[in-house]
Each structure stands twice: as structure tokens, then as C-alpha cells.
Amino acid sequence: MKPGHWRPGARWAREEISAPVKMREGHGALVTAHRVGNRDLLAAVCPQARALGLAPGMPLAKARILVSGLDVRPADPAGDAALLQRRGLFAARRWTPRAALSGADGLWLDLSGVAHLFGGEQAMCERILAFVRRLGFSARIAVAGTTGAAHALARFGGVPLSLCPGGEEAAAIAHFPLAALRLDEAALATARRLGLDRVGELIAMPRAPLQRRFGAEFLLRLDEALGRAPEPFAPIVPEEPSSVLLRFMEPIAGAEAIAEALGEAVRRLVPKLAEAGLGARRLALACQLVDNSVQWQIVSLSRATRDGDHLRQLLYAKIEKIDPGFGIERLRLVAARVEPLAARPVASVLSGEPPAPALAALVDRRAVRLGARRLYRLTALESDLPERSVARAGPLAETVDWPRWPRPIRLLSPPEPVEQVMAALPDGPPRRFRWRGRVHQVAAADGPERVYGEWWRREGERAAVRDYFQVVDESGARFWLFRSGDGEDSATGDLSWHLQGVFA
Structure with missing residues (x-):
């Protein structure tokens, strides 16, 4: 193909060929992609991918050419919308009763009358930013007198926190591109053909020609951002x-x-x-006494249910914990946690399936008597370190089996240190050790089994090494010990010994 003769739609290729292109390594760079028409475009990019030159809206083929080893995952707009809805509900309960969705990636919060409860607008916004960081997200917050100006400052301001004094919205957004006014692509394309790029240029122009050229919707967005026209606010x-x-x-x-x-x-x-198609997972009982004090009783259920007999039996078990004093004036029962509960088939002889035992009711009755935290199952987690490979799960939750490796029945978390260990370096098993004041002479040993630290969790575990040994003392007791370090490099550990578990 001759220079200058490019096929339609290959403008980005012409821009890249104009200078030598060097493929950049992008191991660990994460992007999401979705299909728009007959093209795959980037929907979102992580900070590492953005630093490599990738941006939302870029063709996926171009991104893969520019960055090698790119981690591409399908976009989930429905999941993102559900997560944003939950964040909006949390904001409406925690910060302000007037919270609304702002596009597909933002929230509007009306701070009128609530900012002083958090120490002012700046202190409140800094608190929200800190909360979002703890959740693992990054965010930008802008405070302005209009929702349109706040939208523009948050998305085009480029700083984590922007505070715009009232009446200065025009000056604050004047240098922003016209896309900050939430205009559609057709209006933006027309404005570009006429040489309009910035909001300030639009503000300085007469209104009548703009309305004839672009229509009333174009000026309405500008008036909403400047406070000249009201904008509907639909709170969550x-x-x-x-x-x-x-x-x-x-x-x-x-x-x-x-x-x-x-x-x-x-x-x-x-x-x-x-009527709502829900089942209760947690009931909260509030008893208001004559002296105006309130006693709370909580009933947690292993599965959602609206079986009246079962709920009554669980609440009856709480009566002995209620101290009525001089009497109860009001009683309030709240379904504090609910889940969708639809009709489901019942296994029986007619359906050809053996009926499953009704364990949920039994678990709930035991949990009311013993406490919900005392009923649990153990499940395996994907971790090489034994103390991180076990977690508690609900009594009826699905569990994961452990790999078929020889492991003790009882694990100590955290591992307990042992003293007076006699062992040959670099990989000799212990011959004697002292644990909990008693000296154990080792009769047989097996190992070492080497386990490396999980560097992706903590920087200090990047070079950490553990050597595990199964030992049997002269009395027949079996132990699982490990030495911190490989016995050669001091960076791998301090050569201290610990007891991880005891075999049956």
C-alpha cells in the first residue's frame, strides 16, 4: 500500500506509524472491554494501563498492539450499576438523605443542611474520600452551587477535591471542554466544526444564534451548569x-x-x-419499657424463611433474656435483613428425589441457644501458609476440601515458638526441642517441605522461606514444626523454630 493511501477508519494507525512504535510491557495492567457495534472498545482501565497510554474508548486491538501482556476482562455494566446503587443507598443513610445517581460512574450528594454535622464541606469530603480509599477505590469530589458545575469539576478538574464558592461556577468551568456540559456526541461534533472547544467560548457568545444552530437542549445544559435553570434531582x-x-x-x-x-x-x-416476596434472615426485637429504655434481641437465621411457626419458636427462646422490669409498653419486630424468597420445588418420592433433611430449622434453634458464632464449618482457602488456609463458614455454607497433603488435625494460629532446638543446617530435621516447658526428644522426622512467603500480600514476605518437618518424639506424639529461613541466606528468615500443629 502506498504512503498516504489508508483505508477508512485507520486514523489511529496513521498516527502511530508517523513515529516509531515501541511495544510496552504491560504485565499486571488490567482493562475491561465491551462490544460497541462491530468493534471491541475499552470500557475501563486501571492506573497502570492509563500510565501506559491506554484510555476508555480506545479500540481493544490498538491497546493490544501498544501494550503486551494486557489483562483483558469483559465489562459488567449491570454489576457496576448495582454496585453504584448500593453505594448510593449507603450515602443516603450515612451522609445525606438526598443522594442520586450521576451517570454510570458517579453520585450526586446534596450537602445542604448536613455539611456542618461533619465539620464543614471540606472535612466532610475528606472523610468520604478516606472511606472510599479504604474500600479500594479512587474518587474525585467537587462541591459547587449547581449539579452541572459539580459534575464538570469532578470529571474534568483533575484533582481529588474541588471546592467552588457560590456564584463562581462560570469562572471555574470556563476552561473545560464542551463535553463537561453533558452534551450528546452530535452536538459536540457540530460545535467542533464551528470552532467551539471550551465552555468559556460558549458563555461569551450571544444566545440567539446558538439556539438557532444547536437547539434549546444545548443552552439548557449550559444554564443548568451556571444556575440559570433548575435541574431535576431524583434522590435514591x-x-x-x-x-x-x-x-x-x-x-x-x-x-x-x-x-x-x-x-x-x-x-x-x-x-x-x-407480599414483597422476601424471607427474613435476621429479626430485631425492640422492647420499650415503662422507663423509656429499650432492650434489643437479635435472631439470625441460616436461610431466608417466612415460616411463621419457625420464627415464633426462635423468638420464644429469647423471652428468658428479656428483663421487663415494671413492664413493656411497646414492642417492635423488624425484619432487619431480608432476601428474595420465591417458590421452589420440594424433593419427594413423587419427584424421584430423596427428601433432604431440614437442617436449617435445627441450626437456627441451636444458634439461638448457643450463639450464632459458635456454630460454623471450616473451609479451605487458597494459601500456602497454613494459618491462612483455613476460614470459618456458615453452618450450611458450601465448603472447599483441603488438598490431600499430610496435615495435622489441630493447627495453631499463630504458630507457637519452640526453644532449645538442635538441628543441622541447612536442611537437617530437629533432634530435640522444648515446647511449653517440656523437652521432646525426636525419634523420627520427615522433611523438609519448603513453603515460600506470599509476596503479593506483604512486602516483608517477598524473600521469606519456611522449612516444615513432621517429627515424632520418643513418646509417640507427632508434631509439625517449621524453621524460618532456608539456613543459608539471612534474608529468608532468622532461623527461629515454631510449632504449627499437632497430629492426632
Whole structure:
């Protein structure tokens, strides 16, 4: 192909060929891609990918040419929207009752009347930024007198926090491109053909020619950003949990009266849950006494349910923990945590499936008596370090089996140090050690089994090494010990010994 004769749509190729192109290494750079028409475009890029020259909207083929080893994953717009909705609900409950969605990647928060509760606008915004960082996200916040100006400052300001005094919105956004006004692509293309690039140029022009050329929608966006026209604000309204409130003409104090009140509360709550198609996972019972104090009782369930008999039995077990004093005036039962609960088939002989045991009800009854934290299962995690390879799971949660490696039944977390260890370096097993004041003479040993530190978790584990040994002492007891370090390089460990576990 002769120079200057490029096929349509290959403008980016002409720009890249005009100078020598060097492929950049992008190991660890993460991007998401989605299909727009017949092209795959980048939807989002991580900071490392952005530093390598990638940006949202770039063709995926071009990104792979520019950066090798790129980690490409499919975009999930529905998941992103659901996450943003949850963040908006949290903001409406925690910071301001007026919170709304701003596009697909932002939130509008109305700080009128609430900023002083957090020490002012700047202190409140810094607190929100710190909270977002703890969640693992990066964000930019802009405070202005109009939603349009705040939108432009947050997305085109380039700084984490922008505070625009009231009445200065025009000067603050004057140097921004016209895309900051939330205009559609057709209007932006027309403006570029006429030589309009900045918001300030648009503000200085007469309005009548602009309206004839672009229409009323074009000027409406400008007026909304400058405060000349109102902009609708549709706040996110958190749904109130299903609840039942009982008021008594005379205070109740007896166990039978409380049980009758709890039964009536459940009878009123179950139809509300059924109407919403929900099942309760946690019930909160608030008893307001004559002296205006409130006693709370919490009932957690292993699975969502709206079985009235089961809920009543769980609440009856809490009666003995209620101290009515001189009497209970009001009783409130709240479904504090709910989940969708639809009809599901029941396994039976007619369906050809053996009925599964109803363990959920049994687990709930035991949890009410013993405490929810005392009922759990153990599941394996993907980690080489034994103390990180085990986690607690719910009584009915799915678990993962451990690899078929010889491991002790009892693991110590954290590992306990042992003293007076006699062992030959660099990889000799221990011959004697002292643990919990008792000296153990080793009769047999097997090892070492080398385990490396998880450098992606902590920088200090980049060179860490552990050598594990299975030993049997003269009395027949079996132990699992490890030495910190490989016995040759001091950077791998301090050669200290620890007991990780005890075999049966």
C-alpha cells in the first residue's frame, strides 16, 4: 500500500506509524472491554494501563498492539450499576438523605443542611474520600452551587477535591471542554466544526444564534451548569424494612403475655414479607419499657424463611433474656435483613428425589441457644501458609476440601515458638526441642517441605522461606514444626523454630 493511501477508519494507525512504535510491557495492567457495534472498545482501565497510554474508548486491538501482556476482562455494566446503587443507598443513610445517581460512574450528594454535622464541606469530603480509599477505590469530589458545575469539576478538574464558592461556577468551568456540559456526541461534533472547544467560548457568545444552530437542549445544559435553570434531582430513597409495632394499653411483664405479643407480631409480619416476596434472615426485637429504655434481641437465621411457626419458636427462646422490669409498653419486630424468597420445588418420592433433611430449622434453634458464632464449618482457602488456609463458614455454607497433603488435625494460629532446638543446617530435621516447658526428644522426622512467603500480600514476605518437618518424639506424639529461613541466606528468615500443629 502506498504512503498516504489508508483505508477508512485507520486514523489511529496513521498516527502511530508517523513515529516509531515501541511495544510496552504491560504485565499486571488490567482493562475491561465491551462490544460497541462491530468493534471491541475499552470500557475501563486501571492506573497502570492509563500510565501506559491506554484510555476508555480506545479500540481493544490498538491497546493490544501498544501494550503486551494486557489483562483483558469483559465489562459488567449491570454489576457496576448495582454496585453504584448500593453505594448510593449507603450515602443516603450515612451522609445525606438526598443522594442520586450521576451517570454510570458517579453520585450526586446534596450537602445542604448536613455539611456542618461533619465539620464543614471540606472535612466532610475528606472523610468520604478516606472511606472510599479504604474500600479500594479512587474518587474525585467537587462541591459547587449547581449539579452541572459539580459534575464538570469532578470529571474534568483533575484533582481529588474541588471546592467552588457560590456564584463562581462560570469562572471555574470556563476552561473545560464542551463535553463537561453533558452534551450528546452530535452536538459536540457540530460545535467542533464551528470552532467551539471550551465552555468559556460558549458563555461569551450571544444566545440567539446558538439556539438557532444547536437547539434549546444545548443552552439548557449550559444554564443548568451556571444556575440559570433548575435541574431535576431524583434522590435514591432507601426502602424501609418490614416491621410491626405493637402498643399495649397496659404494660406487660409476664412470660405468657410476652409470648402472646410475639406471636401476634409474627402473624402480622409474615404477610408483609410474602407480599414483597422476601424471607427474613435476621429479626430485631425492640422492647420499650415503662422507663423509656429499650432492650434489643437479635435472631439470625441460616436461610431466608417466612415460616411463621419457625420464627415464633426462635423468638420464644429469647423471652428468658428479656428483663421487663415494671413492664413493656411497646414492642417492635423488624425484619432487619431480608432476601428474595420465591417458590421452589420440594424433593419427594413423587419427584424421584430423596427428601433432604431440614437442617436449617435445627441450626437456627441451636444458634439461638448457643450463639450464632459458635456454630460454623471450616473451609479451605487458597494459601500456602497454613494459618491462612483455613476460614470459618456458615453452618450450611458450601465448603472447599483441603488438598490431600499430610496435615495435622489441630493447627495453631499463630504458630507457637519452640526453644532449645538442635538441628543441622541447612536442611537437617530437629533432634530435640522444648515446647511449653517440656523437652521432646525426636525419634523420627520427615522433611523438609519448603513453603515460600506470599509476596503479593506483604512486602516483608517477598524473600521469606519456611522449612516444615513432621517429627515424632520418643513418646509417640507427632508434631509439625517449621524453621524460618532456608539456613543459608539471612534474608529468608532468622532461623527461629515454631510449632504449627499437632497430629492426632
